[in-house]
Amino acid sequence: MKNFVKLFYDLEQTNQQQEKINLICNYLHQVDDEEKIWMLALFTGRRPRRMATTLLQKKWALERCELPEWLFDECYAAVGDMAETISLLLPATEKSEEHSLSFWIKYILALEEKDEDERKLAVLNAWDKLSNQERFIFNKIVSATLKIDTPQNLLVKALAHYTGLNSAGIMHKLMSKWTPDGITFVNLLQVNSNTVQEVSAPYPFLLAQNLDSGFEQMQEPADWLIEWKWDGLRVQIIKREGKLFIWNRAEELLNDKFPEFLFLEEALPDGTVIDGEILAYKNGKILPYHLLQSRISKKHVNAKALAEVPAVFFAFDILELDAKDIRELTLSERRKMLAELLDKLSLKNIQLSGSIEVSSWEELANLRNASRSYAAEGFMLKRKDSIYESGRQHGNWLKWKIDPLCIDAVLIYAQTGSGSRSNLFTEYTFGLWEEGKLISITKASGGISDREQLAIDKWVRQNTIEKFGPVRTVKPGLVFELGFEGIQESTRHKSGMALRFPVILKWRLDKKIEEADTLASLRKILESFKP
Amino acid sequence: MNSILINLYFFVMVKELNLYENDLLCNSFTYFASLMSMSFIPRTHLLQLSPKGLYCPIGDFYIDPSRAVDRAVITHAHGDHVKAGMKHYLTHQDSSPIIKLRIGTTANIQGLAYGETLNINGVNLSFHPAGHIIGSSQVRLEYKGEIWVVSGDYKIEDDGVCTAFESVKCHTFITESTFGLPIYKWAPQAEVFNEVNAWWQQNRERGLTSIILSYALGKAQRILHHLDPGIGEIFVHGSIKETNDAFRNAGIMVKDFPVVLSGKSKDHYRGAIIVAPPNWANANWLKKFQPYATASASGWMATRGSKQKMPADKGFTLSDHADWEGLNKAVKDSKAERVLVTHGYTKVFSKWLNELGLEAYELHHFGSNIFDSNTQIAEHSNLGGEAE
Numbered sequence: 001m002k003n004f005v006k007l008f009y010d011l012e013q014t015n016q017q018q019e020k021i022n023l024i025c026n027y028l029h030q031v032d033d034e035e036k037i038w039m040l041a042l043f044t045g046r047r048p049r050r051m052a053t054t055l056l057q058k059k060w061a062l063e064r065c066e067l068p069e070w071l072f073d074e075c076y077a078a079v080g081d082m083a084e085t086i087s088l089l090l091p092a093t094e095k096s097e098e099h100s101l102s103f104w105i106k107y108i109l110a111l112e113e114k115d116e117d118e119r120k121l122a123v124l125n126a127w128d129k130l131s132n133q134e135r136f137i138f139n140k141i142v143s144a145t146l147k148i149d150t151p152q153n154l155l156v157k158a159l160a161h162y163t164g165l166n167s168a169g170i171m172h173k174l175m176s177k178w179t180p181d182g183i184t185f186v187n188l189l190q191v192n193s194n195t196v197q198e199v200s201a202p203y204p205f206l207l208a209q210n211l212d213s214g215f216e217q218m219q220e221p222a223d224w225l226i227e228w229k230w231d232g233l234r235v236q237i238i239k240r241e242g243k244l245f246i247w248n249r250a251e252e253l254l255n256d257k258f259p260e261f262l263f264l265e266e267a268l269p270d271g272t273v274i275d276g277e278i279l280a281y282k283n284g285k286i287l288p289y290h291l292l293q294s295r296i297s298k299k300h301v302n303a304k305a306l307a308e309v310p311a312v313f314f315a316f317d318i319l320e321l322d323a324k325d326i327r328e329l330t331l332s333e334r335r336k337m338l339a340e341l342l343d344k345l346s347l348k349n350i351q352l353s354g355s356i357e358v359s360s361w362e363e364l365a366n367l368r369n370a371s372r373s374y375a376a377e378g379f380m381l382k383r384k385d386s387i388y389e390s391g392r393q394h395g396n397w398l399k400w401k402i403d404p405l406c407i408d409a410v411l412i413y414a415q416t417g418s419g420s421r422s423n424l425f426t427e428y429t430f431g432l433w434e435e436g437k438l439i440s441i442t443k444a445s446g447g448i449s450d451r452e453q454l455a456i457d458k459w460v461r462q463n464t465i466e467k468f469g470p471v472r473t474v475k476p477g478l479v480f481e482l483g484f485e486g487i488q489e490s491t492r493h494k495s496g497m498a499l500r501f502p503v504i505l506k507w508r509l510d511k512k513i514e515e516a517d518t519l520a521s522l523r524k525i526l527e528s529f530k531p
Numbered sequence: 532m533n534s535i536l537i538n539l540y541f542f543v544m545v546k547e548l549n550l551y552e553n554d555l556l557c558n559s560f561t562y563f564a565s566l567m568s569m570s571f572i573p574r575t576h577l578l579q580l581s582p583k584g585l586y587c588p589i590g591d592f593y594i595d596p597s598r599a600v601d602r603a604v605i606t607h608a609h610g611d612h613v614k615a616g617m618k619h620y621l622t623h624q625d626s627s628p629i630i631k632l633r634i635g636t637t638a639n640i641q642g643l644a645y646g647e648t649l650n651i652n653g654v655n656l657s658f659h660p661a662g663h664i665i666g667s668s669q670v671r672l673e674y675k676g677e678i679w680v681v682s683g684d685y686k687i688e689d690d691g692v693c694t695a696f697e698s699v700k701c702h703t704f705i706t707e708s709t710f711g712l713p714i715y716k717w718a719p720q721a722e723v724f725n726e727v728n729a730w731w732q733q734n735r736e737r738g739l740t741s742i743i744l745s746y747a748l749g750k751a752q753r754i755l756h757h758l759d760p761g762i763g764e765i766f767v768h769g770s771i772k773e774t775n776d777a778f779r780n781a782g783i784m785v786k787d788f789p790v791v792l793s794g795k796s797k798d799h800y801r802g803a804i805i806v807a808p809p810n811w812a813n814a815n816w817l818k819k820f821q822p823y824a825t826a827s828a829s830g831w832m833a834t835r836g837s838k839q840k841m842p843a844d845k846g847f848t849l850s851d852h853a854d855w856e857g858l859n860k861a862v863k864d865s866k867a868e869r870v871l872v873t874h875g876y877t878k879v880f881s882k883w884l885n886e887l888g889l890e891a892y893e894l895h896h897f898g899s900n901i902f903d904s905n906t907q908i909a910e911h912s913n914l915g916g917e918a919e
Binding site: 012013014065067068070071074075078079080081084085088089092423424449450451453454 | 833841844876882
C-alpha cells in the first residue's frame, strides 16, 4: 500500500494543479491495473461499505494501546480525526509487510462475512503489519470515511495523460455507473464518444471561469454569445430510451423535485440532452434563488409550493440530439439546433435563454450595472466557435459577475471549526453599530489566509470575554470587510436582515472598530433591493 | 504528613473542578492552604509562581522571568525565556553570546559552565545540560538538602550539536510538557535527516531551490549540521548567519555557511538549499528564488491538521522538545517525589503522572492563585509555534 499512501500524502502537501497531475501519473505508472481500479474507486467515492465504526475501532485501539480513555480523548481533541489518532497511538510496527492497495481492500471486504470478534482480530492483525500512515488509510477505508480532496478534473487530466485518451470521454466514463469489482482498468476507460454510454448519465458540465482580465484579448463582442447570468440551479435534462432524468451538478437526480417538467418524458424526443438553468419565476419576474432552494430542500413538493414558487427552465445549450453526442460542434451550431428544437416543440415552462447584443464592451459594462434590476448577477460570455468541453476550461466560457456588496463589520463571537479545524477558532459572527452597540448581523468563515487564521485564533484566545460552550464572546477589536450577494428582510435575525452568501473579503487591519459600518447603512442597501 | 498532603491535594482538585467561582470560598481555601504550607509542610518551597515568573524567595531571584526583575536566571536564549530589562542575567556561558546579540552588549550577564555551583543566599545553583539548543540548561537548586530542578525546554535525543540532556536527581522536578500527548513520538533524527536530504536532492534534480524554514536559534544550527554538503551548496538567511557568527565569535564552533545575498541572479541558488526563519515564509523575499520548494521542520508536523495549516510544501517532524516517551523518561530518571508541569499540555501530563501514582500538579495550580488560564492556553496551544 506504500504507493497509494505516498500518493495520498503527497497530494495533500501541494496546492499546485500540475504537481497533483504529475503525482497521479507517476502513481499510475507504478501500480498494476487491479490497484488502479481501486484507486479510481476511492478517488470517485466508490468506497467499500463500512466494516467497523470509528467508535468500534477506538475501542479496539484502546485495548491494544493500554491507555486510559480520557487520554485517548485528549489526543483525539488535538488531532481532530479518529483514524489518525488511532494510527498515531498504536505501538510501533515491528514486522511491517508490504502488500498492494488491492490486497488490503480485499482484506477489508472479507470482513463482511465475519462477526465482531473476528473483525477485531483481523483489524488488530492488520495494524501489526502496517506503518503509521498505512494504518491511517486502512482505518479510513474500514470506517468508510476516506475523503479525497483532489478534484475530479485533475484525476481525469492525469488519466488522459497516462492513457492518451480524450478527457471528456474519461470523465463521462468515470461519472457513469460502475463498480470496482467486475471491471478492468482497460474496460472502464474504453470510450467511443459517438455512442451513448449509459442511459441516465449526464455529460460533465462545462464550467465557466471568472473573467478576471480585461477585454483586450477577447476581440469583438460579435464573437461571443452573451447571456444574463441567472442565479438559478444548473441542470442537464436528459431524455433517453423513453425516460427523463434531471441532474444537477452534484449528480443528484431531481425528477421528484420538479413535477412541472415531468411532461418532458413524453414531449422530448429520445436521445436529447439539454443544459440550462432552473429558475423560480412568477408573474414575469425571476424570484430570489433562496425560495427555489427552500422548495428543493423539502421532502415533498406540495401544491402550495408549486403555486408560490413555480419553476421554469432556461435552456442555453444542447449536448445530445437524435442520440448523437454533438459536443464537438460549435456553440453557434448547437445553439441553432436548440432554438429549432424548442421552436418546434413549443414547450410549457421551457424557454431559450435570451442573448444580449452589444456593439462594444463598454456598452456591456454599462449594462452590467443594471444587472440587479434584471435579477441577474452579471453576464455569461461564451465563444461562439467553441466546443462543449468538460470541467473548468480556460477562456471559452466566462462569467462576469457583478461586484459583491460589501460592508465593514466587527468580529464579536468566534467558534471552533470542525474536524481538523477543531482546535482553531475559524467561524466568526460579525456585528454592525447601532446606537453605540454592536448588533450581530451574520456568520461568515473562510476567505482569509491560513496565516491570518492563526493570528486571529491567537487573538481570540487572548481577548475572550465570555464562553458559551464552543462559542467565545470577544472584545470588539478586529474589523473585516464582508462581501455578500444579496440581502433580505428576516424576522429570525436580531438585525432584521439576512445576508445571502456572506464571505470574508479582507481583514481590515487598517481600520479601527469605530470606523466599521452601521446597521443603518446596511438597511440602505436592503432598500435598494426592493423593487 | 500524609493528611496534610491530602489536604493540599484537595485544594488543587477543588481549583481544577472550578468550584471556586465563589470568591469567598476560594479565598478561604487559599488562606487555609497557605496557612498549611507555612506552618506544617516540612518541605521547603524553593520556588513559587509569581506574576513576574518562577521565583526563589530564599535566593531572591527569578527563573526565565517575563517582566523586568533584578536577578534573572535564564535556562536558554529563546525569546520566550529571556526578556530585556533585567538588572542581572545568570545563565550558561554558551547562552551569553546570544543574549548579548538579542538584548544588547551592555546587558550585565554572568555565565557558568555546566556543573559549576554558585551560592546565592545559601541556595546552591548549578546548570545541567537540557539538550534543547546550545547553552540550554536545567537549573538545579539545593537548599539544606532539598533539591529542585527546573527543566527549561529539553529533549532527550542527542542532536549532535548541543550538549546532550543529562538527568539530574531531585525532590521536585518542574518539567515542560509542550508535546505532552502520546501521539507525539519522534523518529530517530537520522531518519528525519535522511528524508530532508532526499527532499533536497529531489528538488535539485528538478531544478528547484530548496528553502527550509527554521528558527534562527537552535533548529537552524541542528539542520545545518546534518545537511549533506555532498548534495549541493548551502546558504543561510542573514539572521541565522548573525546567530552563527555570535556563537563562533564566542568560540563555540557551529558549522558556518554563506549568507544569501540579494542582487544575485536566481540561477545562482538553483539546486542549493537555503535555511531561513519561518517569518520569511510568505514574504516577497521568497519570490527571488523561483522556482523553489519550501519545507518546515517542527514537532507539530506529526499531525495532518497542523501540516496542512503550515504555509510550506513539505513538513518534517523534527523537534527540539521531548516527545511523550522523553517526558516520561525524564520524570522517571529524576527520581522526583513531586512533579510540577508547565509549558504545554500541563493538565494532561500531570493527570497522567497522578494516575501512575506520582504526586504531580500543574505548576500554575501549585501555590499560586494569580494565574490567568487564558493566557497560558494561548501561549502554549499547538499553534503558538514551538520554542521561540
